[in-house]
Amino acid sequence: MSSNFVLVVSIVGSTYVFLLSLLRLTQDAREPPSIGNAIPFVTPIWTMISKGVHFHRLMRDKYNLPIYTLRLPGPRIYVINSAPLITSVQSKFRALSFTAIEASIAANVIGVSKATNNIIGHDVTKDGSYLMSFPKYVHSALSAGPGLDAMNRRSIQVITQSLDRWAKEGTTTIKLFAWVRHELLLASTEGVYGPKNPFRDPAMEKAWYTFEPSLMMFVLNILPRVFAREAYKAREYMVKIWERYFDEGSYEQGSELIKTRVKINNDFGIPLKETARIELGGSQAILSNTIPATFWMIYHIFSNPVVFKDVKAELYKGVREDEGVCTIDLSYVKSSCPILLSTFKEMMRHNSSSSATRIAMEDHLLDGKYLLKKGSTIMMPAMVQHTDRSIWGDDTQDFNHMRFVRQPGAKRTNPVAFRGFGGGTTLCPGRHFATTEILMFSALMVLRFDLDPADGKWIAPPTAKSPLVNALPVPDNDISTVMRPVSDKVWTVSFSGYDQGMEIVAEDIENATHANGH
Ligand code: HEM
Numbered sequence: 441m442s443s444n445f446v447l448v449v450s451i452v453g454s455t456y457v458f459l460l461s462l463l464r465l466t467q468d469a470r471e472p473p474s475i476g477n478a479i480p481f482v483t484p485i486w487t488m489i490s491k492g493v494h495f496h497r498l499m500r501d502k503y504n505l506p507i508y509t510l511r512l513p514g515p516r517i518y519v520i521n522s523a524p525l526i527t528s529v530q531s532k533f534r535a536l537s538f539t540a541i542e543a544s545i546a547a548n549v550i551g552v553s554k555a556t557n558n559i560i561g562h563d564v565t566k567d568g569s570y571l572m573s574f575p576k577y578v579h580s581a582l583s584a585g586p587g588l589d590a591m592n593r594r595s596i597q598v599i600t601q602s603l604d605r606w607a608k609e610g611t612t613t614i615k616l617f618a619w620v621r622h623e624l625l626l627a628s629t630e631g632v633y634g635p636k637n638p639f640r641d642p643a644m645e646k647a648w649y650t651f652e653p654s655l656m657m658f659v660l661n662i663l664p665r666v667f668a669r670e671a672y673k674a675r676e677y678m679v680k681i682w683e684r685y686f687d688e689g690s691y692e693q694g695s696e697l698i699k700t701r702v703k704i705n706n707d708f709g710i711p712l713k714e715t716a717r718i719e720l721g722g723s724q725a726i727l728s729n730t731i732p733a734t735f736w737m738i739y740h741i742f743s744n745p746v747v748f749k750d751v752k753a754e755l756y757k758g759v760r761e762d763e764g765v766c767t768i769d770l771s772y773v774k775s776s777c778p779i780l781l782s783t784f785k786e787m788m789r790h791n792s793s794s795s796a797t798r799i800a801m802e803d804h805l806l807d808g809k810y811l812l813k814k815g816s817t818i819m820m821p822a823m824v825q826h827t828d829r830s831i832w833g834d835d836t837q838d839f840n841h842m843r844f845v846r847q848p849g850a851k852r853t854n855p856v857a858f859r860g861f862g863g864g865t866t867l868c869p870g871r872h873f874a875t876t877e878i879l880m881f882s883a884l885m886v887l888r889f890d891l892d893p894a895d896g897k898w899i900a901p902p903t904a905k906s907p908l909v910n911a912l913p914v915p916d917n918d919i920s921t922v923m924r925p926v927s928d929k930v931w932t933v934s935f936s937g938y939d940q941g942m943e944i945v946a947e948d949i950e951n952a953t954h955a956n957g958h
Pocket residue numbers: 538574575725726727729730733794795796797859860861862863865866867868869870871873874875911912
């Protein structure tokens with residue numbers, strides 16, 4: 441045996457023993473068990489990188505723990521599998537904070553000044569601070585009521601007008617993702633920003649598509665100015681456009697949402713120049729998940745003939761036809777199409793890649809049992825809940841568009857297990873706006889167009905390159921698709937009494953039950 445070999449073996453051996461004792465010495469017995477320590481500190485990070493979005497599901501299946509620790513170089517990560525523990529984490533929103541994460545992202549991603557960052561990052565877990573107040577400010581603008589209605593109505597008008605133009609084109613070949621992305625970007629931003637919407641300018645749209653895919657470079661702060669040069673330039677270009685939008689008071693013609701976003705900044709003494717930067721975060725919330733959600737919704741409906749047939753039959757029952765003019769009502773689509781809504785929720789269950797994240801602000805004994813150390817990260821991956829057989833049954837890997845349709849007599853699945861919009865204090869406030877827009881867009885597509893893949897077969901694109909910050913993944917490649925209007929009838933959308941909420945997440949269902957006096 442060569443002496444080199446002996447040397448290598450002994451170095452490897454002693455390094456291993458060193459890492460193992462380091463792990464044992466630093467891991468408290470009351471902490472959740474640490475897993476994947478074949479080579480301490482190395483195996484977990486290696487497995488995480490190689491398994492991507494499926495990592496947490498695989499670890500759940502392999503170890504079957506309610507909560508576990510991942511020891512990486514740097515602060516530890518606690519990953520939660522058990523639904524009751526998620527509820528516990530959500531209720532301890534000061535000790536286990538989301539706002540602390542938002543504060544650090546604000547500084548890196550949108551590049552606010554030091555003074556602004558001090559305002560945003562001040563007392564992040566105290567009532568009355570900027571980040572704790574934010575959900576309260578936007579709540580009324582994004583919950584059932586006139587502000588939300590006006591915004592949704594405007595978006596849907598934009599969609600209707602655009603689809604009219606596409607129908608006139610006759611049969612066309614589109615790149616499905618790029619096409620959906622453009623339609624939804626315009627519709628959503630028109631609804632929010634009003635007639636002076638900066639995204640009407642193709643240069644602004646292009647800047648967004650240049651900036652957004654590089655978000656992780658900014659989040660991790662890996663010298664984006666150097667390593668994501670184009671994205672950095674696009675960001676600074678957009679800031680200039682937003683400065684003009686706010687300076688000229690264009691937001692006053694926009695939605696309640698954009699007005700409240702200006703108001704909170706004014707109330708906290710943030711100057712308009714910085715409000716312009718903060719709006720990059722606003723655009724991210726509005727666009728980053730709505731666009732892939734719509735893409736997957738269209739994909740699932742059109743690639744599966746059974747889903748398509750069921751959804752279309754249900755929608756057609758609500759279509760009124762008068763002298764060649766077909767009308768569909770928004771409230772019909774929102775409240776009388778259980779299969780369409782179920783398809784949407786199933787898309788979220790099937791495709792959600794979000795992971796709710798918290799930072800432990802202090803040492804915290806979760807449920808009186810598990811020690812979570814100060815400074816560590818807590819992750820609650822949606823995919824783990826969404827593939828739990830004890831909740832969804834044995835067919836969790838299948839796309840079942842009827843899964844969320846309430847059958848008489850059948851027990852409803854625990855709504856808390858549906859995590860597509862997060863939950864607790866960080867429950868997505870934009871879910872009503874997004875859901876309404878996506879349902880109506882899908883409905884109009886089903887009623888008015890046929891979509892067929894140009895090369896004959898639907899193949900689901902992979903999502904390995906999708907940014908990790910997304911709650912829904914962006915496809916890695918596009919699908920060349922033939923779009924054909926089904927008839928030359930005129931289509932309109934009516935808006936009768938549509939200011940009703942929808943039952944999307946557990947919190948909505950609870951509220952509806954109270955309102956009905958049950
Ligand atoms: C299908 C589309 C959407 C999906 C899947 C989605 C998903 C989510 C998720 C999972 C969270 C929680 C993050 C966490 O707990 O870690 C969240 C938060 C948030 N979402 Fe959405 N979202 C969507 C659309 C929208 C839209 C259209 C808006 C704005 C109009 C919006 C505004 C927000 C805001 C402001 C927060 C942060 C809440 C806070 O600060 O506490 N979202 N979203």
